[in-house]
Amino acid sequence: MNAISQSPAQYTGQYIAGQWRSGRAGTTLADRNPYNQDLLTEIAEASRDDLDDAYRAAAAVQRDWERVLPRERAAVMLRAAEIMNRRHAEIVNWIIAESGSTRLKAEIEWDAVRACTLAAATMPGRVAGRILPTEVPGKENRVYRRPLGVVGVISPWNMPMHLSNRSIAPALAVGNGVVVKPADDTPVTGGLLLASIYEEAGVPPGLLNVVIGAVSEIGDAFTLHPIPKFISFTGSTRVGRHIGELALSGPKLKRVALEMGGNAPCVVLDDADLDRAVTGAIVGRFLHQGQICMSSNRIIIEERLYDRFVEAFVERARALKVGDPNLPDTVIGPLINEKQFKAALSHVEKARAAGTRQLLGEAPSALVLPPQVFVDVANESELAQTELFSPIAPLIRASDEADALRMANQTEFGLSSAVFTQDAARGLRFAQGIEAGMTHINDISPNDDPNTMFGGEKNSGLGRFNSDWIIQELTTDHWISVQHEPLNYPF
Template sequence: MSCYEFRSQFIDGHWKDGSDSQASSDVDPFSGALLFEVRCASVEDVDAAYSAAATAQRSWAATSPAARSIIFRRAAEIVERRRTEIVDWLIRESGSTRIKAEIECRAVQEGMLEAASIPYRTTGLILPIDTPDTESRVYRKPIGVVAVISPWNFPLHLSHRTVGPALATGNAVVIKPAEETPITGGLLLARLYEEAGLPAGLLNVVTGSSRTIGDAFCTHDIPRFISFTGSTEVGRRIGRLAIEARVIKRVALELGGNNPLVVLDDADLDRAVEAATLGRFLHQGQICMSTNRVIVEAGIYDAFLARLVSAVEQVQHGDPASSGTLVGPAFNAKQFAQNMKHIEDARSRLRQVVGGDPVGTVIPPHIFADVENADPLAQTEMFGPILFVIKARDEDHALELANATEAGLSSAVFTQDEARGLRFALGIEAGMTHINDMTVADMPFNPFGGEKNSGMGRFGGDWIIEELTTTHWVTVRRPARVPVIS
C-alpha cells in the first residue's frame, strides 16, 4: 500500500494547484521541517468547488441509504489500514503527541461508522391532523451544500464530525481547513473518501489564505450551512457574514471554552487529579474542552493541590512522536509567544507551584495556585499547558465560580455522591458536564456543543442530523369519501 500524495486543492474529483499567486508553507511544529508547499486557492477556485458540489449533490441525494452507507464502512476500513500513515501526519503537521494522534484517528474512524447508520435514521413523520380526508406529512431533506471551516488543533476530527454526517444525510461538502493544517484538516479526508469510492464533486477542499478567500467562502450563494470551529471572535464574524449574505445561511459554531473541573469535598482525589492532569495537558492544552480552571472546596484544597503537583511533575514533555509524551510543542510561533506572555504575567503576581523553562517550542506544564476566579488570566482560555487552581468556600461557592465566565462549553465535577454530582452538574451553565471524569470527551452519537459564548448548534448523533437537514411539510387532500348507503 503506497502512501498518499497531495496537491493543494481537490475540486470536482481532480487534484490541482490553487490558482492564486500566493503560496504558503506547511511546517512541522516540532522540528521546523518543511512538509508541503501549498499553492493557495483563489476566489475562482472557491466558486468552482461550490459549483461542483451543487451539481454532484442533486444525484447523491437521490441515492439509496445502502449506497451511501457503504461508502462510510469502506472509509472506516481504509482508516484502519492506513492508521500509521494518518497518525504520522497528525504528529508532523499539527504537533500532536502520539497519544493524542491515536485518539484523533480513532475518533474519525468511529465517526465514519456512526455516519454509516445515518442514512437509515434520517426519517420523516406522519402527523395528526383535524382536517377530514387530509394527510399531514413531514419530509426530511438534505440542506444542499455544506461549508466546513476547521481549526488546526484537532484538524482531522473537527473537519470530519461535520463532513461524515453531511454526506450521510445527502449533502455535498466544501472544506476550508486551517491554513497551517491543509493536509490533516482536509486533503487527507479527500484522499480517504476518494479511495472509498465517494463520487466526484461531493467532497471538495480549498486551501489558502482566509484574507483572500474567507469572506467569499462564507457569503457564496450556494452553501446553505456553515460549520465553524474556532475562536469566539472569528465565530461572531462568520455568524454576521452568514446572516448578511444574499442567501442567508444556517450556522453551527463551536467556539472557545473556559472549562471548570470542580472537586467537591467528598471526591476521590486520585481520580480527580488524574482527570485534571490529562484533561489539561493532553495535546499541550490545545483543545477547546481542556480544563482551564480547577475549583476545589476549601476543606480538601491543600491535599488535592499536593497530589496534583506530584502528578504533574511526572508528566513527560518533549518529542511528540515518543509514545509516553503528553505535552509536545506549541503549534506555532504565535501560540508559543502568547503562552510565554501568559506565564510571565502569571509569575509576576500568582503562586507558581509547577513550571520550568521551554526547550525549543516545548513549554513544560505550569500550575498556578490560589488564583482568584476573576483574575484576567483565569478568565482567558489558555490554549497551552497552563492550569489555574482556585479555592471555593463550599459547594454553592464552587458552582458560582464555575459559572462565572462568558464561556459554557464543557465542565466536570468530582464527588462520590452521585445524586450530589447530578444536582451540581445540572446547575452548571454549559453544554456538557461529566461527573467523575475529565472535561475532554467527544463521542459521535452524543450532542456536542456549548452555551453562552461557546457557540450554537450541536454536533453528533440525531442532533447533527437535525442541523444538516431541512423539514418540508406536505399535506395531501383526498377527494371526500362518499358514505356507503346500505
C-alpha cells in the first residue's frame, strides 16, 4: 500500500473552484480502511456555503467550456485516460484500501473507469441536432442539441470511482459543469482522486467540483439547489425515491437519472452447461462480496439440474479464498462498514430462524463474512426478496422453465439478470420475458459496457447511462424555426 501511505494534502477537504480547500462545516470525516480500520485520511466537511460555492463555480465557467471545440474537449478525456494508465497502481491501491475491494475487483474497476473515459472522448462530436420537415411554406425547423448546464452527481461506495466517473466523464465531454457528492465511505475514490486526475488533464478550474459533507448538512440541499439542471444518483431505492421527490418538488424542476436497487435473478435452465453455469453464478454472486447492485441476488435452477448444481456450487463457494483484499488471490474481502456487516448477519440469522436449510456458512472475522449458501429457498421469502449486498447466496428450485420465469419476475426490482442455457434461441426467448433493463445469456448479471445501454425497470430506477443514452440524458433540445417567406396570418 506504499502508493497511498502518505495521503496527498488535497485529500483532506474539498475541491471547489479549482482549489483544494477545507470545508467549513466544522466537522471532520474519518476515512478508514474497512479491512484493518487504518486511518486513510481525515476530511474537513463541507457546509451549505461550500456547496453553493461549488455550484456557482461550475455555472461560472460552463458556458465557456460549452464553446470549446469538440476535439479539445475530447483531448482532455484522452489525457485523463493516459493519466489513469500512469497512475494505475495508485488508483488500484486506493480502491482496495478505501472500499475493501479485492485486488481482482479493483483492477476490474480501474479498467471500467478508463474505458468509460475513453468512450467519453468520442462524445463531443456526437452531440447532433436535426433539421426537420414542415408543413408551413418557407419555414425551416432546426432542433439544436446542447448541454444542460450544470450536473449534480451523487455516487455510492461499492464501485465508487466507476459509478462517479460514468456520469462525470460524459457530462464534461458534452459541455456540462459538474458537482460531485461521493459516499461518506469512499470520498477519495468516489471524488477527490478523480478531481486530481481531471485537474492534471486540463479541465478548467471550477468546471468540476467535489463536495464531501454530512447528509444532514448538504444532503437535500445538493438536489434542491437552483443551479443544477440534472441529478445523477446511484444508490438505494429508498434514497433514490427521496431524491426524485426533491427534484420534482423543489423551486426548479430537475431531470434525474436514478440507478437504484436490484434483485437480479441468475436462472439456470435444465439444458445449461453445468460448469459454465456454476462459474457464472459464483462470480455473479460473490464478486466484491455481493456488494454490487447487479449481483446475482437469487439463483434459480430448474428441477432436473438442481441437485447437481447445488453440489457443485457449494464445493466452489467453499474453496473461495477469504480475507485480506490486498492479496491477489483473495475473492471475499470485508464488507464496507459495520452497518452493512450487521445487516448481513441479520439476514443469515433470520433465514436460519425461518428454518431455511444452510449448506455453507463459516463464522465471520472482523468485517469479513465468508460465503453463506442457503438451499431450497422460497422465492417469496424475505431472504429471496431482499437485496442482500453481502456474500449470501439463496438457491431456489424451479419446477420448469415457466416457473423459473415467473419467479425471476417476482420482485419489485428490474435491473440486471442472467440466464444459462445451451440453446441460444431458448435463452433469447427467456430473456425477452424477463422484466429488467438488462439480461445476459450465458454471462454474469454484473455486466457493464461503456458502448451500450445501462439501466433498469420497475423500482430499479429511471433513465439510462452510457453511450448515446447518456448523451441524451445530459443534453437538451432547442427548437428554433426560421420563417424565410412572409406568412398570411389570420389577423
